[in-house]
Amino acid sequence: MMKHKKVLDNIISLLKERGASSVILINSADIIIDERVRLKCRVPVCDSYNKNLMCPPHVPSVAEFRETLKKYKKAILLQVSSELSEKSAKAPTEEVFLPARKLHELVNLGEREAFAAGFRFAAGFIGGCCRLCDECIAAQGGTSCRVPFKARPSMEAMGIDVIATAEKAGLPLTFPIKNKVTWTGLILL
Ligand code: SF4
Numbered sequence: 001m002m003k004h005k006k007v008l009d010n011i012i013s014l015l016k017e018r019g020a021s022s023v024i025l026i027n028s029a030d031i032i033i034d035e036r037v038r039l040k041c042r043v044p045v046c047d048s049y050n051k052n053l054m055c056p057p058h059v060p061s062v063a064e065f066r067e068t069l070k071k072y073k074k075a076i077l078l079q080v081s082s083e084l085s086e087k088s089a090k091a092p093t094e095e096v097f098l099p100a101r102k103l104h105e106l107v108n109l110g111e112r113e114a115f116a117a118g119f120r121f122a123a124g125f126i127g128g129c130c131r132l133c134d135e136c137i138a139a140q141g142g143t144s145c146r147v148p149f150k151a152r153p154s155m156e157a158m159g160i161d162v163i164a165t166a167e168k169a170g171l172p173l174t175f176p177i178k179n180k181v182t183w184t185g186l187i188l189l
Contacts, residue, residue, distance in 0.1 A: 007117040008189075012076065014113065015106050021081040021182070026169050028072040028188065034161040038062050041157070051139040054130035054153040058138065062159030072121070072188045076110055077169050078103070081182040092177075100128050100183045107185040108150055119189045125155045127162070127183035155186050 008025055015023045041049050041056045048055045060068070080103040084095055104126045111124035130136065130151045137146055145151045155162050162184050166173050173182050 004117070004119075004189075007114075008074075008076070011110055011113045011117070015076070015078055015110050018106055018109065019080060019102055020078045020106050022077075022079040022171050024077050024169055024171065026075050026077050028069055028075050030165065030168050031069060031075060031186070032161040032164040032168065033062060033066050033069070033159045034164070035062050035159060037156050037161050038159045048129040048136075052129045052136040053138045053143070053145050054126075054136075054151050055157050059153045059157050065158040069188070074189045076114075076187040076189065077166065077171065077184065078106060078110065078187070079166070079171055079182050079184050080106065081180060083180050084177070086179075096177070096181050097128070097131060099181060100126070101131060103127055103183040103185045104131070104150075104152065107152060107187060110187045111152075114187060114189055121188070123188045124152050125158060125160070125186040125188075126152050127154055127156075127185055129154065129157075155184065160186070 012023045012025065038056060046055070050057060080099040082095070082099040087093060107124035107126050111122045114122035130153070132147050132151055137144065163173050163175055166184050171184070173184065174180065
């Protein structure tokens, strides 16, 4: 991993330059998986459940992801934060989701850079459901993503406890959100 240190430092700097509020390198062993996260997709049922190709039940099971994660040693954890107006703090508006779109862009960028640098299994995970289309094709029963090279599942869709993972990494989150929203993403290396 040491020979990749400079490459990873460059990717981290790039992600910060492009708008990430925090970016750190973590050990994959510190990514916390909890089956209750997946349960929360269905209890109560999320409005994206079965209506987004990057959300359950269209993504690998938690057990499969837990097993695959063992193959990875390191990961980049990144966040995009934004202060919210009083209106958004009371009920989510588009203002809440704008930083999620930014995060998605940065996850794609970081994954691409890592892949180009030789991390051939680099895999990115966003925060929340994929919002690249106004309405996911899955909402109408479609099964082929319109933008497969950009669409990515979220950390929580894979069963990652985002709050516990971020906290362990020293990047605590306030949830439910109040006057600031923070979206967290991950790039397995
Ligand atoms: S890119 Fe569009 S079609 Fe593909 S998962 Fe995202 S919202 Fe759905």
